[in-house]
Amino acid sequence: MDERAPIAERAQAPETLPEITAGDLRWRPATVDDAPQLTVLTNTMAEADGAPxxxxxxxxxxxxxxEWRDLEHDSLLGFEADGRLVASALVATFPGDTSTVRAFAFGGVHPDRRGEGIGREVLAWQLARARQILAASGKELPGRIGAYAEDDDPVSKHRLFLHAGLEPRRYYSDLKRPLTGDAPPIPEVELAPPLRLVPFSPEVDEATRLAHNDAFRDHWGSEPQTAEQWTNGRSEFAPEWSFVVVDDEPDVDALVAAPSTDAGTRAALEAGAPLVVAYALNSRYEADFPVRGYSFGYTGVLGTRRAYRGRKAALAALAASMRAFADAGMEAAVLDVDTENPSGAHGLYASLGYVKEHGSTMYSIEL
Incomplete structure (x- = not known):
């Protein structure tokens, strides 16, 4: 397919979605009220597959x-006759996409009902729906249909993706850094003024989002996050463990005039908002502690504005995070990293004592 063709052409969207007949299940879209049953299904699948x-x-x-989710059209739940939820499908999109328009397939089948062809038909439905979403997006951009598989997932899941035309595209490492016992000391990082490390607070939240969008502009697969995306999904967020670095004396005129400064940052600087240049935002996933066998703080997003790289700002935020984890009695620090991260983060984490525990693969169809 010609990559210069309109997205509506490249996506090759079907007019109708394939019917799921395997397993003789009753299918309907998900609602928020399905969260209890869906959580049970998700965790049952995770336990069976050895997910961490x-x-x-x-x-x-x-x-x-x-708020941007269209559950009526982008989700399906499969129930047995007695009402037990045994299969799920969600096609997730992201409103901030500006360089690649994406749709990701999430879901699966209860271990008791695998081997009946349900998963294959669910994935076919997801891929067809993803093509419809991309075709209707109106965004004349490269397109991507993606799905993730843990390295420990059954081989059949990886084969399912390959058979459906998805290819392994990116690899991620789940890294652990012990904080107790004979673990190496957490580094002390001094920042040269006017850079200053401060605890995360609501007052710097929007400035941190702008910093994140700048920091990840050159990372493969990353897209800008809207304000709605940025604040969604924070039930496990630990602001007391999170830190940012601000520039107390930014050269506002130079930054506003620089072609590389994004419109959001430019407007914020002109309005006198603080300039966050690095950040480490962390979470506390207590439900994972017994699964992994240790308590930990999880660094979900870590980055530095591109103009401030090489000044140890992100390292200072990460070190402060690790210290906060240790002070709270956590046994380890955990994070995920793209193995081809362009900022060289993998080498930095190794130097700090992080080692790989798990891995995952992103499969995709590129349009």
Missing amino acids: FRETEEETREELGA
């Missing part, structure tokens, strides 16, 4: 309730 995580009902509710 579990979901809380609140996390599921947040995912289903995102």
Whole structure:
């Protein structure tokens, strides 16, 4: 397919979605009220597949309730005759996409009902719906249909993606850094003024979002986050463990005039808002503690504005985070990293004592 063709052409969207007949299940769209049953299904699948995580009902509710989510058209739940939920499908999109328009497939089948062809038909429905979404997006951009698989997932899941035409595109590492016992000391990082480390607070939240969008502009697969995306899904967020670095004396005139400064940052600077240049935002996933066998703080987003790289700002935020984890009695620090991260983050984490525990693969169809 010609990559210069309109997205409506490249997506090759079907007029109707394929029917799911395998397993003789009753199908309907999800609602936020399905969060309790869906959480049970998700965690049952995770346990069977040896996944290193579990979901809380609140996390599921947040995912289903995102204000841009169109559950009526982009989700399906499969029930047995007695009402037990045994299969789920969600096609997730992101309103902030500006360089690649994306649709990701999430879901699965209860371990008791695998081997009946349900998963294959569910994925076919998801891919067809993803093509419809991309075709209707009106965004004349490259398109991507994606799905994730943990390295420990059954081989059949990886084969299912390959058979459906998705290709392994990106690899991620789940890293752990011990904080107790004979763990190396957490580094002391001094910042040269006018850079200053401060605890995260609502007053710097929007400035942190702008910093994140700038920091990840050159990262493969990353797209700007809208304000709604940025604040969604924070049920496990630990602001008391999170830190940002601000520039107390930014050269506002130079930054406003620089072609590389995004419109959001430019407007914020002109309005006198603080300039966040690095950040480490962390969460406390207590439901995962017994699964992993240790308590930990999780660094969900970490980055530095591109103009401030090389000044140890993100390292200072990460070190402060690790110290906060340790002070709270956590046994380890955990984070995920793209193995081809352009900022060289993988090497930095290794130097700090992080080692790989798990991995995952993103499969995709590029349009």
